[in-house]
Amino acid sequence: MQTGTVHGGVHVHQQHRFVRPVPRQLPPDTSRFTGREDELSRLDARAGTPTLITGTAGVGKTALAVRWAHRCRDRFPDGQLYVDMRGYSPRGPVDAGQALEGFLHALDVDPELVPVDTGDKAALYRSVTDGRRLLVLVDNVSDADQARPLLAASDTVTVLVTSRNRLPGLVSRDGVGRLGLDVLPPDEAVSLLRATAGVDRVDADPAAAARLADQCARLPLALRVAAERCADTPFTTLADLTADLAAEQDRLDLLSSDTDPTAAVRAVLSWSYRALPADAAAAFRAFGLHTTSEASLDAVAVLLDVPPASARRVVDCLVSAHLVEPTARDRYRLHDLLRAYAVERARAEVSPDDCAAAIRRVLAWYLHTADAADRVLLPLYQRTPLPAESVPLEFADRVAAMRWCETERVNLVSAVRSAADSGHHDIARWFPPALWSFFDLRKHWADWMAVFGIGLTSARVIGDRDAEAYILGSLGVALHDTGQYDRAIDHYQEALAISEEIGNDRLLGGTLASLSHVYRRLSRFDEALDCLHRSLTIRQSTRDRRGEAITLNRLGAVYRDLGRLDESLDHLHRSLDLRRGIGDRHGEGFAHHSLAATYSTLGRIDTAMEHYRHSVEAHREVGNLFGEAQGLDCLAKLLRLTGDEPGARAAWEQSLAIYDSFGSAEADQVRARLAG
Structure with a gap:
């Protein structure tokens, strides 16, 4: 329930948004852990400083780190972070940038504010963790470059790193202590x-x-x-x-x-x-056919082509034999050595045709389930139906869909790569649209570009020109958002040429609107307007009402930049009316914000404040924290302008709380305004 008071016409919510829980990401403690008391004591003595645990495969590095972490978790009330860097995985390691993205999201940093550059991510990570009492476990590192950006700067944060390598650079350059782990006495x-x-x-x-x-x-x-x-x-x-x-x-x-x-x-x-029963041995081999070393029960069931209840029984047998370990409810992981052995057994004992069929099944299942999640995350987004090949999971709501995507992100990226590598280009081609909403909302830039780059190659291999144009345009969005404007324009121009060649008006209208956004950013207003007028004509003729609303909104913004304020208002009101008509609350938030900016330029402050309030409400309703914080900040400026100091302070305090929650640079600006 939301409660609050009213200051200057803005309702001050005491609890108004979803806040991520304190991260508790540690894997389950190893059962019947024995010995290592000396090593545990040495870790006790090094709390507050980074420590590298080294030793050969299977010697118990992770078990030691996890045992100590669980034993000392009360020392870290602000949370425990964990990442498996897969340094020795045949599927390739996790890079530091990907790990930092996961940590920043777990620490409630808004995805919109996560930088692209790994160094910038590391700087934000150090800022967000400063002064927090956190434990960070970085598992299975192969080289110093994987671990170095994940080291915190505050002595309140304890970082444990495990690796088979001694990583001398991490020790000598970064002051990380080394704890060598030998076989058991x-x-x-x-x-x-x-x-x-x-x-x-x-x-x-x-x-x-x-x-x-x-x-x-x-x-x-x-x-x-x-x-x-x-x-x-x-x-x-x-x-x-x-x-x-x-x-x-x-x-x-x-x-x-x-x-x-x-x-x-x-x-x-x-x-x-x-010694395993035949069905359990088949399940073990199935883990060897999965795209990574961690799989859900549902994925294993798909590989085995059995119901999940049947898969649970045989996987429980593998857990009992310590051949797989549970990492969460209905999720399992193989140690690197176990995975290598599972791959070996699958290649030796399963026919090539059966292997290929199982791999195709699980790749199609990941694709169809990603598509099902996508339809829940952004239900108004236009989609082409997938060819029927798999029965996906169902999601009750956006939270469940987003949770699945985040949990399976590594597997999804690996599935796209596996599909292309194994010649299933028809599957790899479909992954980009199936993951669009997830990447658009969460901004996992590296994964976004990797998945869409692979999909683009596969689309070209099979000659799917529609998919090629779509993926080029979607990559243009990512390039624009990461400031790579020239590359974005090149991608958009190529997408436009293909769309015109194949007569795909829907793609043509959307790409023109996206290209205009880059031109506006570069103050190339004539080119932006030309793109938008062409886009509007196309979208109106194809009855793409959501697309028409987007184009109208962007026209209104360009007209405001040019000082053509009456035209700006006309287009923005038309955009708002369309969005209301189709129930696009997310779009309403942007339309109200743009209207407020134009009315403010006109000096109609009361009207501008009313639109900012509507924008804040819409963004709050759909969970767009960054949009909410921006709207509150803009509203506060106008409240101060009208002399309503209490109202301005209330709005800025709300904005600051949101910006602070994800370590945004805007927080310092709002803090300075409050101090003033």
Whole structure:
């Protein structure tokens, strides 16, 4: 419920907008964590300073970091951030810019204000985290450049980095402390077996337990998998198990390198995999066909071509065997070594035709579900129906649709790339329109350009000229918004040429309106007006009412810039009427703001203030925080001009609260106005 008071005609809401919860992004704590007390104590002593945890694959770097983080989470009431940088993934790493975008969104920074440049993102990240008591866990880093921008500047923020590499540059240049993690000492390795395989079993044959620990190279990952096998075979002795493992190692010839402790992991994985029921083994192979190492239960069900309830049963079997780990409700991840083994098993045991069919199924499912989310996020946006190929998830509302897109963002980008790489260009071509609303609202610039760039290539491969024109125009929007005006114009001009060639008036009208926006930004007003008049004629003839409203709004803005204020008002009122008629509250917010600016230029202050109030209400209703803050700031200026100091202060305080919530540079300007 919203409550508040009225100052100067503006309703001051005490609670008026969605605020993201404090981020609690840590993965679940590792069950039956054993040992490492010395390392945990050393992390205790280094709280407030960045620390790099290094060691070989499977040695337990992430488990140690997560255990310490959960043990100390009360020290960080402002939240815990987590990102898997995928430094050793066959699908490629996450770059620092992508990780920073995720962190800034989790910290409630408005997407509109997230910069494009990684250095600028890092600067904003340092500003937003300054003084906050936060824990940041940066997992699976392969090089210093992945981690360096994620280091905070405040000693209230503790950053943990895990990597298989020693990253000397991070230590020497950035002052990051290093904590080297070796395999478990013999007694701790046996203790881990005792905690997982059972006290009676291990104590009954300590020599066999020690031998099993050595066969597993005392790596926690291998020990847990082996211990689960012990627990599942109550009538088999530890001596029997060590003999089985020795035979498996000999059969696979995995011990050719005595200096490679991870060789034992592969042997244990093979050993455990062959003990799985057939349907669980198929599920493990399905994880090897997924686009990344993390998948939802729904995606696994699609890969297996079974209902989610059936997939849950077999995935639970994999969780019990420690072959996959849950990261959230109905989401699972494979360790890098496990994923590599799953890929190997899929290639060796699944026919090429079945592999191709499963991959096609999951790519089509991601596409159709992204399209379903897109239709909820911006329901008035014109779309071409997808060819029927998959049954997507359904979303109750915009919040659910946005949550799915954010959760699956890495998988969606990977799915587009996988579709193109595997020759499914018809799928890759459809991803850009299916993800338009998500990228337009969240401004993940790097992913936006990557997805649309891949889609453009695929559209050209299959000769889809409509898709080519659409994607070129959409890339133009991203380039304009990131200040790359010359490149934006080039993309728009190419899209225009194709649209005219193929006779696609809908694309032609939209591209002309978008091109005008760049010309206006460059003060090339005659060219902007020419584009807009052509756009208006086309959109009216095609009965594109939403497009017509956008074009009218942009005409009104250009006329205001030229001092043709009566024409500005005429076009802006027509735009507002159209938007009201089709129920476009998002567009109403922009129309009211533009009308307010024109009335203010005319000196009709009362009317301008009324339109700013309507703009604030519309933006608040649809959750456009940046638009709300801008409207409040402009309204406050007019309230002060009329002598209503309390009303101006109330509006500025609301605007400041929003700007501060996402670390906007405008916050300092509003703060200065309040101080004045």
